[in-house]
Amino acid sequence: MTALLVGLGGAVGATLRFLVGHRLDRDVPVGTFVVNVVGSFLLGLFTAMSLDEQLVALLGTGFCGGLTTYSAFAVQTHALGRRGALYAALTVLVALGACAVGFWVGQA
Incomplete structure (x- = not known):
């Protein structure tokens, strides 16, 4: 079941990454920057929330x-x-700052 959840989450995340990158990446890869910062924020948030194993x-x-x-x-x-x-x-x-902010928000 865990592998299925990872695959499902990965499919959604990778699709969103592709769409953002396709839309924003030009001379400077702004889309890649955005997804890495947002993903870091969310990972910090999820870590602070102490989610159960399946949600992680x-x-x-x-x-x-x-x-x-x-x-x-x-x-x-x-x-x-x-x-x-x-x-x-x-x-x-x-990205490190975003992760820290996400962790701080999750602790609140």
Whole structure:
């Protein structure tokens, strides 16, 4: 059952990631930035909420795992050339901050 929940959440997250990326990614991969930041916020939120194992599988591992993307982030960062370092640093810092804010909101 857990694997099914991960797959279901991942299918929704990956589809949403594709749609956002397709809509927003141009010269600068704004869509990838957005999904990584939003996914980090949600994962922080879900972690703070102490969800049961099945909801963690569906929402945390599945949805957030499917929504966020390291592979596209790495490829797009490389493609940006010299600007990639700034993009990577900004993405990591903002995503970590979003995760912390999500955790704080979930604790409230």
